[in-house]
Amino acid sequence: MCLGVPGRIEEISENDDPLFVTGKVNFGGVLREVILAGIKDAKIGDWVIVHAGFALNKLNEEEASEVFDYLRQISEFGRIELEEADGISGCAEEVEID
Amino acid sequence: MKYVSEYRDKESALKYTGLIKKLVTREWSIMEVCGGQTHTIVKYGIDQLLPDSVTLIHGPGCPVCVTPIELIDQAISIAGLENVILCSFGDMLRVPGSCSDLLGVKASGGDVRMVYSPIDAIAIAAGNPEKEIVFFAVGFETTAPVTAAAVLQAEHLGLDNFSMLVSHVLVPPAIEVVLSGEDCAIQGFLAAGHVCTVMGYTEYEPIAEKYGVPIVVTGFEPLDILEGIHMCLKQLEEGRTDVENQYLRSVSREGNRTAIEIMRRVFEITDRKWRGIGRIPGSGLRLRERFARFDAGKKYEVSSHEVDEPEICISGEVLRGNKKPLECAAFGNVCTPEHPLGAPMVSAEGACAAYYRYRLARGK
Numbered sequence A: 001m002c003l004g005v006p007g008r009i010e011e012i013s014e015n016d017d018p019l020f021v022t023g024k025v026n027f028g029g030v031l032r033e034v035i036l037a038g039i040k041d042a043k044i045g046d047w048v049i050v051h052a053g054f055a056l057n058k059l060n061e062e063e064a065s066e067v068f069d070y071l072r073q074i075s076e077f078g079r080i081e082l083e084e085a086d087g088i089s090g091c092a093e094e095v096e097i098d
Numbered sequence B: 001m002k003y004v005s006e007y008r009d010k011e012s013a014l015k016y017t018g019l020i021k022k023l024v025t026r027e028w029s030i031m032e033v034c035g036g037q038t039h040t041i042v043k044y045g046i047d048q049l050l051p052d053s054v055t056l057i058h059g060p061g062c063p064v065c066v067t068p069i070e071l072i073d074q075a076i077s078i079a080g081l082e083n084v085i086l087c088s089f090g091d092m093l094r095v096p097g098s099c100s101d102l103l104g105v106k107a108s109g110g111d112v113r114m115v116y117s118p119i120d121a122i123a124i125a126a127g128n129p130e131k132e133i134v135f136f137a138v139g140f141e142t143t144a145p146v147t148a149a150a151v152l153q154a155e156h157l158g159l160d161n162f163s164m165l166v167s168h169v170l171v172p173p174a175i176e177v178v179l180s181g182e183d184c185a186i187q188g189f190l191a192a193g194h195v196c197t198v199m200g201y202t203e204y205e206p207i208a209e210k211y212g213v214p215i216v217v218t219g220f221e222p223l224d225i226l227e228g229i230h231m232c233l234k235q236l237e238e239g240r241t242d243v244e245n246q247y248l249r250s251v252s253r254e255g256n257r258t259a260i261e262i263m264r265r266v267f268e269i270t271d272r273k274w275r276g277i278g279r280i281p282g283s284g285l286r287l288r289e290r291f292a293r294f295d296a297g298k299k300y301e302v303s304s305h306e307v308d309e310p311e312i313c314i315s316g317e318v319l320r321g322n323k324k325p326l327e328c329a330a331f332g333n334v335c336t337p338e339h340p341l342g343a344p345m346v347s348a349e350g351a352c353a354a355y356y357r358y359r360l361a362r363g364k
């Protein structure tokens, strides 16, 4: 229900009332019509997170690598053991969107 | 796919689990509030990668699961009326009411349609002026803005054949109910990233302070969840109880004010009964008086009365995090996704469905 899928704005429709502005958003090659009423100053090329046809927010590209920065930061405090390498199931394999 | 595949990187995930093992010195229990996160955790076996001393408790964050059975019965009655097209999200159509579900109405000739967005229901209303279109609206704060946008569109288009049965719920009051439970074992929370994308996280600050629990706003991909768990455990080990934000690429402290404004324009806060949990004050949204003509509850006077759940179903305990699906005697035998006894076995965010789909299948 709370699924949000990232996509890139490709087209923005003109509408005098900001409440009814929509746009075409590209989700890995699939274009969908999305309501952009919740996005202030939406621009073509912006990445947004979309839920049930409504863009919830712009994604912040600068913060996007923050998971990896945090990992790098905390890893500096010592080497990590990787002996449990058989545990994680499918993290690398399952990259499809479901 | 950008913003998705990189957050499923196996090597980084293993590094995180290694770091978590190094970090923890005692037993901790953390609740992930959102059912979407529960599914990621069970699907990727994240709970099984963590040290035994860290327990993940699954929370009530499944809107389909907590929609009261009386409202489902009401939707079923409305769907059975002549000339009505009832629309809702896919999962909602399969949730058992007291004696049937919405797909059952469809099978016996009712016009029940699955939609991807409430906006699709608006299009159906515009295209079928001779029919009455009713949208069964469920969801958390994530979904409320698009539901509100649908109402505003209906008003703008002057549609008088569109209405909705609203069962929207809000997360923070439910967290408080869980935390005030008598023997609440939860020491930290992962808050739901998409709810906070809309709402921000200022509402969680007084909760963290009042109950002395760290809360980490967390995303949905495996690495997001591992980072969220690490941040939460770090706070616990250091004795801090702050609200922190893991999901920086999507969430800001204030949330998306434009989306909040759309939602507030249409909805006001009300008390709401949660299936399996009970009435929670201030935990629901209802249409404001100005939009009363779009309220299907008022338009169709269908009665509904209190009903009991099947006795064997422990979904209330599962939703409050007191029990895991595997502790239910009906799990996987009497209760399956094909023949669900309770809502958590239906929904894509229900804990029972997650265990059935990913754990039974793997024989774990």
Ligand code: SF4
Residues within 6 Å of the ligand: B312, B313, B314, B315, B318, B325, B328, B329, B330, B331, B332, B335, B336, B340, B341, B342, B343, B344, B345, B352
């Ligand atoms: S397994 Fe089925 S019967 Fe048991 S708690 Fe879950 S939904 Fe209810």
